[in-house]
Amino acid sequence: MLSDDRLARRARPLSTRFPAPHFPSEFDEGTIFFDSGFAAPQLLPDLTPYAEAALGAHREEALQYASGRGQPYMRAWLAEWMNANGCDLTADHILVTNGAKQGIDLVCRLLLDEGDAIVVTAPTYFTAVPIFRNFGVEFIEVGQDAAGLDVAALAAELDRRAAAGRAAPKLIYNVPEFHNPTGTTMPDARRAALVALAEERGIAIIEDSPYRRVRFEGADQAPLKALDRSGSIFHLGSFSKLVAPGLRIGWVAAEPALIARMIALKSEGGSSPLIQRIIHGFASSPAFPAHIARVQAAYRERRDAMMTALARELPTARVAAPEGGYYVWVTLPDEADGDQLAARAAEAGVHLIAGSRFFASQGAGVPRNHVRLAYSYATPPQIEEGVRRLGAVYRSMTC
Amino acid sequence: MLSDDRLARRARPLSTRFPAPHFPSEFDEGTIFFDSGFAAPQLLPDLTPYAEAALGAHREEALQYASGRGQPYMRAWLAEWMNANGCDLTADHILVTNGAKQGIDLVCRLLLDEGDAIVVTAPTYFTAVPIFRNFGVEFIEVGQDAAGLDVAALAAELDRRAAAGRAAPKLIYNVPEFHNPTGTTMPDARRAALVALAEERGIAIIEDSPYRRVRFEGADQAPLKALDRSGSIFHLGSFSKLVAPGLRIGWVAAEPALIARMIALKSEGGSSPLIQRIIHGFASSPAFPAHIARVQAAYRERRDAMMTALARELPTARVAAPEGGYYVWVTLPDEADGDQLAARAAEAGVHLIAGSRFFASQGAGVPRNHVRLAYSYATPPQIEEGVRRLGAVYRSMTC
Numbered sequence: 013m014l015s016d017d018r019l020a021r022r023a024r025p026l027s028t029r030f031p032a033p034h035f036p037s038e039f040d041e042g043t044i045f046f047d048s049g050f051a052a053p054q055l056l057p058d059l060t061p062y063a064e065a066a067l068g069a070h071r072e073e074a075l076q077y078a079s080g081r082g083q084p085y086m087r088a089w090l091a092e093w094m095n096a097n098g099c100d101l102t103a104d105h106i107l108v109t110n111g112a113k114q115g116i117d118l119v120c121r122l123l124l125d126e127g128d129a130i131v132v133t134a135p136t137y138f139t140a141v142p143i144f145r146n147f148g149v150e151f152i153e154v155g156q157d158a159a160g161l162d163v164a165a166l167a168a169e170l171d172r173r174a175a176a177g178r179a180a181p182k183l184i185y186n187v188p189e190f191h192n193p194t195g196t197t198m199p200d201a202r203r204a205a206l207v208a209l210a211e212e213r214g215i216a217i218i219e220d221s222p223y224r225r226v227r228f229e230g231a232d233q234a235p236l237k238a239l240d241r242s243g244s245i246f247h248l249g250s251f252s253k254l255v256a257p258g259l260r261i262g263w264v265a266a267e268p269a270l271i272a273r274m275i276a277l278k279s280e281g282g283s284s285p286l287i288q289r290i291i292h293g294f295a296s297s298p299a300f301p302a303h304i305a306r307v308q309a310a311y312r313e314r315r316d317a318m319m320t321a322l323a324r325e326l327p328t329a330r331v332a333a334p335e336g337g338y339y340v341w342v343t344l345p346d347e348a349d350g351d352q353l354a355a356r357a358a359e360a361g362v363h364l365i366a367g368s369r370f371f372a373s374q375g376a377g378v379p380r381n382h383v384r385l386a387y388s389y390a391t392p393p394q395i396e397e398g399v400r401r402l403g404a405v406y407r408s409m410t411c
Numbered sequence: 412m413l414s415d416d417r418l419a420r421r422a423r424p425l426s427t428r429f430p431a432p433h434f435p436s437e438f439d440e441g442t443i444f445f446d447s448g449f450a451a452p453q454l455l456p457d458l459t460p461y462a463e464a465a466l467g468a469h470r471e472e473a474l475q476y477a478s479g480r481g482q483p484y485m486r487a488w489l490a491e492w493m494n495a496n497g498c499d500l501t502a503d504h505i506l507v508t509n510g511a512k513q514g515i516d517l518v519c520r521l522l523l524d525e526g527d528a529i530v531v532t533a534p535t536y537f538t539a540v541p542i543f544r545n546f547g548v549e550f551i552e553v554g555q556d557a558a559g560l561d562v563a564a565l566a567a568e569l570d571r572r573a574a575a576g577r578a579a580p581k582l583i584y585n586v587p588e589f590h591n592p593t594g595t596t597m598p599d600a601r602r603a604a605l606v607a608l609a610e611e612r613g614i615a616i617i618e619d620s621p622y623r624r625v626r627f628e629g630a631d632q633a634p635l636k637a638l639d640r641s642g643s644i645f646h647l648g649s650f651s652k653l654v655a656p657g658l659r660i661g662w663v664a665a666e667p668a669l670i671a672r673m674i675a676l677k678s679e680g681g682s683s684p685l686i687q688r689i690i691h692g693f694a695s696s697p698a699f700p701a702h703i704a705r706v707q708a709a710y711r712e713r714r715d716a717m718m719t720a721l722a723r724e725l726p727t728a729r730v731a732a733p734e735g736g737y738y739v740w741v742t743l744p745d746e747a748d749g750d751q752l753a754a755r756a757a758e759a760g761v762h763l764i765a766g767s768r769f770f771a772s773q774g775a776g777v778p779r780n781h782v783r784l785a786y787s788y789a790t791p792p793q794i795e796e797g798v799r800r801l802g803a804v805y806r807s808m809t810c
Contacts, residue, residue: 035478048476056474063462075455075655077447079434110509114679121545143678146520252680256474260683279542280513281651284659287683 036389040361044398047363049192049253049338050389055310056256057303062293070289078285080275082108082263086288089295090249090263098234099247104268107275108283112222112250112262116140119183119218119246120147121277122270129173129181133161135341135370135382137192137220140185144372151372152181158332160198161186163205170213183216188236190223190337193370193384197335200233207239215244222250222262225304227336228312243267251291253338254307259287311338317392318385318399325403338388341367344381348410351380356405362398435788439760443797446762448591448652448737449788454709455655456702461692469688477684479674481507481662485687488694489648489662497633498646503667506674507682511621511649511661515539518582518617518645519546520676521669528572528580532560534740534769534781536591536619539584543771550771551580557731559597560585562604569612582615587635589622589736592769592783596734599632606638614643621649621661624703626735627711642666650690652737653706658686710737716791717784717798724802737787740766743780747809750779755804761797 036045066074073083081087087103094101109115124130126148132140134153144151152173154166161184170180186206188198198206210217219236237247243266250262261283264274294300315333318340322331330343344350354366367382387395435444465473472482480486486502493500508514523529525547531539533552543550551572553565560583569579585605587597597605609616618635636646642665649661660682663673693699714732717739721730729742743749753765766781786794 037472050476051474053471053475056470058466058470059474060463060466063466064459067457067459067462071455071457072452073436073657075450075458075657076452077449077651077656110679110682117678139680142675146676146678252476256685257476257680258472258474258684260680276541277545279516279545280509281538281656281659283509284683284686285657286655287685 039363043361043363044394044401045363045389046385046387046395046398047365048389049386051253051257052310052314052388052391054391055307057294057299059256059290059294062290062297065293066286066289074286074289076285078282078288080278080282081271082106082283083285083288083292086292087263089292090265093295094235094237094247094249094265097232098238099265100238101265102268105265105271107264107266107271107278108288109248109262109264109278110280110283111252111260112220112248113139113143114278115246115248115262115264116143116185116218116220118264118274118277119216120144120149122274123182123216124149129179131166131181131184131186131215132372133186133191133194134372135193135367136185136372137187138365138370140220141372144185153372156191156194156196158196159202160188160191160196161202161206163202163209166206167209170209180213181215183218184210185218185220186236187220187223189221189233190226190334190339192223192337193339193365193367193382194341195332195334195337195339197230197233203233203236204239207236207241207245210244211242217245219245219247221248222253223337224249225254226307226311226338228308228315230335237265243270246270254304255291255294259291261287261291308336311336311388314387314390314392314395315340317395318387321396321399322385325399326406338386340385340387342383342385344383344406346381348381348406350383353383353402353406353409356409357402360401360405362401362405364402438762442760442762443793443800444762444788445784445786445794445797446764447788448785450652450656451709451713451787451790453790454706456693456698458655458689458693461689461696464692465685465688473685473688475684477681477687479677479681480670481505481682482684482687482691485691486662488691489664492694493634493636493646493648493664496631497637498664499637500664501667504664504670506663506665506670506677507687508647508661508663508677509679509682510651510659511619511647512538512542513677514645514647514661514663515542515584515617515619517663517673517676518615519543519548521673522581522615523548528578530565530580530583530585530614531771532585532590532593533771534592534766535584535771536586537764537769539619540771543584552771555590555593555595557595558601559587559590559595560601560605562601562608565605566608569608579612580614582617583609584617584619585635586619586622588620588632589625589733589738591622591736592738592764592766592781593740594731594733594736594738596629596632602632602635603638606635606640606644609643610641616644618644618646620647621652622736623648624653625706625710625737627707627714629734636664642669645669653703654690654693658690660686660690707735710735710787713786713789713791713794714739716794717786720795720798721784724798725805737785739784739786741782741784743782743805745780747780747805749782752782752801752805752808755808756801759800759804761800761804763801 087106091101124147129150131152247265351366365384368378371378486505490500523546528549530551646664750765770777
């Protein structure tokens with residue numbers, strides 16, 4: 013086989029592997045999953061009629077080679093959907109991708125050279141970290157408060173770097189809405205401040221927004237992309253969280269000239285027109301708004317079940333109720349060990365993810381007193397039972 | 412917008428865009444397409460029953476997150492399918508990809524650093540060229556004879572490079588079966604010679620084999636991967652040419668330790684389990700062997716129609732009948748200009764691709780007296796009419 017030595021001759025070593033998700037099918041029936049952001053199986057819609065139309069009336073289009081940038085009807089639909097929230101996009105602003113994660117990868121390939129710095133929140137979406145690492149980046153971690161990414165702290169850090177003669181970061185990666193893992197949503201004013209700072213310093217932004225319509229309360233807000241005057245924001249969307257992860261379809265919204273460059277990097281021959289046709293059929297049907305309402309109601313119920321159970325079982329923890337999305341971020345007392353809690357909970361049949369895994373930096377400085385709980389996959393009774401088990405494990409560790 | 416200057420700060424500029432395919436829907440009804448390797452619309456199978464099963468009985472699997480390396484049943488099926496032709500693979504040797512093109516990209520990301528040399532045939536598959544260029548490679552072009560890649564010429568070139576103190580290439584890219592664009596198939600002995608040379612010199616091989624079962628005559632041959640003793644061959648397969656391009660599913664067969672590394676680079680979250688379930692349903696059904704027989708018969712008929720018409724309309728051209736695949740490579744008299752012929756043919760409503768576009772190098776040294784004709788998309792009467800028009804254009808240029 014190609015020797016490790018031979019592979020190691022590459023200048024840039026590979027990142028470690030992605031954290032492997034736990035697939036529920038691999039575990040006992042009594043196991044409860046708060047770890048990965050799986051969709052609720054009960055909410056996966058019946059897409060059969062749209063598949064029948066795609067494979068029948070639309071067969072020649074759905075099974076043939078397709079446009080590398082995405083099907084025209086899909087791109088037009090996505091632009092209009094985003095424009096309903098204050099954007100001003102055309103189909104030419106849209107690149108259909110294989111999930112939002114491919115969007116992260118493509119923006120990196122477009123913008124980054126080895127050694128470039130990028131800004132992420134601390135904590136941040138942990139699946140994005142190895143993608144960035146594969147590009148050999150330096151991470152600049154910025155904290156969050158109740159309004160999301162701390163823009164003043166970022167400005168101060170940028171000033172310090174400039175004063176030290178260090179290059180500005182090339183991009184800022186953020187999940188402004190129902191942040192993963194913290195659940196935080198940036199208010200409009202904070203969004204405007206972040207966009208203004210990035211514009212002033214000439215830094216691109218990746219706005220990763222997979223949970224956008226999974227909102228339980230509060231009004232829809234304009235995405236960062238709607239505030240983009242300099243054409244430097246890459247908005248990433250996805251159907252994974254709202255419709256079904258197995259579709260593997262997302263999109264990038266960016267300036268047309270940048271989209272044209274990204275097509276050259278999206279070398280796998282375009283995303284499946286069959287899947288695009290199925291999604292478009294569903295999204296254009298009356299079943300779609302009904303589905304969104306059902307998703308919102310069901311995840312709200314699960315969030316509420318988790319908040320109630322956490323208040324009872326982990327009364328010393330701080331937990332902010334997210335207005336949408338899939339996750340709650342649990343801050344335990346300073347001396348608690350989230351890594352150990354996650355390990356012991358798994359032994360008790362409850363899977364969750366230690367908060368320390370959501371930091372780009374590793375080692376002694378990373379806070380250990382957090383865990384992330386997803387309420388998306390477990391049913392309300394499972395949430396009740398899972399948090400009860402978690403409470404018992406926690407108490408056994410602290411007594 | 413991000414300025415060109417800002418984008419140009421990247422050390423490695425982007426390759427030029429992929430050649431945009433002509434989509435038949437954008438042209439007049441009378442236009443005839445010999446250019447892109449589109450599937451025959453008449454051969455796109457009815458996948459409705461398999462989609463219904465995927466979205467019904469298998470909904471929870473098909474619409475949920477899936478394994479990053481591909482679904483276990485799909486990988487097991489693919490390993491067995493390749494083992495029927497002399498390979499010795501398990502599911503762990505298989506990575507499911509978004510078409511074979513993603514496989515090319517992943518192997519490049521695994522193995523290549525900027526400035527590395529790779530070997531391609533002259534001519535070669537032109538869509539692979541910009542993928543390689545995005546990695547900043549140096550191309551070593553090697554000719555072909557009637558048995559495919561000229562292994563003796565490659566050995567001599569490797570010796571020359573070594574004598575000049577230049578680094579050996581990192582990989583050899585080849586389409587050993589129904590080569591694109593020449594249609595050539597390597598006999599077993601030539602395959603063995605290529606594998607032995609690569610092994611001796613420590614060079615990896617990408618065996619790109621999308622046309623494998625689109626064989627009209629001759630017995631199935633063992634792929635290069637079946638001869639791989641050193642674990643350095645990456646076999647790329649695809650369902651695009653045999654079933655439907657719109658599925659966007661292919662695979663890489665390589666050593667498990669290399670597959671594990673490639674998963675870390677395949678950062679888009681796994682290929683769609685919905686599509687994998689549809690393909691597996693079809694491929695496991697009695698409809699699949701019947702479909703293969705139908706595909707083989709139909710493309711044989713189209714190839715025959717094209718060979719007959721070419722013999723009549725372009726009697727001074729040399730054309731070798733391919734034993735399978737989608738293309739014939741037409742060698743015109745030395746003084747003929749394939750670029751001009753392609754341009755004039757398009758004006759006459761016949762699209763084809765000038766042979767000069769299939770060479771990794773560009774400029775004065777590239778032969779101009781070839782064109783590539785795909786017989787996959789046009790019907791036999793269209794092939795008859797298209798080649799008639801082509802003959803008239805050619806005669807008008809040479810009189």
